[in-house]
Amino acid sequence: MKFCPKCEVRLKKSNTSSTLSCPKCDYSESDSKENKKDKKNDRSELNILDENEGKETLPSIKIDCEKCGNNEAVWWMLQTRSADEPTTQFYRCTKCNHTWRNYA
Numbered sequence: 001m002k003f004c005p006k007c008e009v010r011l012k013k014s015n016t017s018s019t020l021s022c023p024k025c026d027y028s029e030s031d032s033k034e035n036k037k038d039k040k041n042d043r044s045e046l047n048i049l050d051e052n053e054g055k056e057t058l059p060s061i062k063i064d065c066e067k068c069g070n071n072e073a074v075w076w077m078l079q080t081r082s083a084d085e086p087t088t089q090f091y092r093c094t095k096c097n098h099t100w101r102n103y104a
C-alpha cells in the first residue's frame, strides 16, 4: 500500500495501467507492487522445494543404510569448497533419512 508523499492520501491504482495516482492531487507513480508480489511468490515456492528436498526429486540407488538396515537411498553430488577437489557423493536413506557421504 502506497501513499501520496504530498497529501498522505492512499494512492489509487489505475484500471488501465500499472500506475498509482493520488485522488486529491495529480501525483502519480508506477506500481511496483506487482513485482514485489512476484518475488514473494518465487520465494515461497523455493521454500516449498527446500522442505520437500530429497526423496521425490533425487535418483535412488540400492545401498545398505548403516543405521536402519534399509537397502535403498537417494543420492546427489556436491562440489565441496574449490573446483580442485573431487565432487562428493551423498546418500540419504529413504527410510530413516540418515545421510552419509561416499569418499570413494
Ligand SMILES: [Zn+2]
Pocket (backbone or CB within 6 Å): 004, 005, 006, 007, 008, 009, 022, 023, 024, 025, 026, 027
Ligand atoms: Zn496527493
Ligand SMILES: [Zn+2]
Pocket (backbone or CB within 6 Å): 065, 066, 067, 068, 069, 070, 093, 094, 095, 096, 097, 098
Ligand atoms: Zn536408514
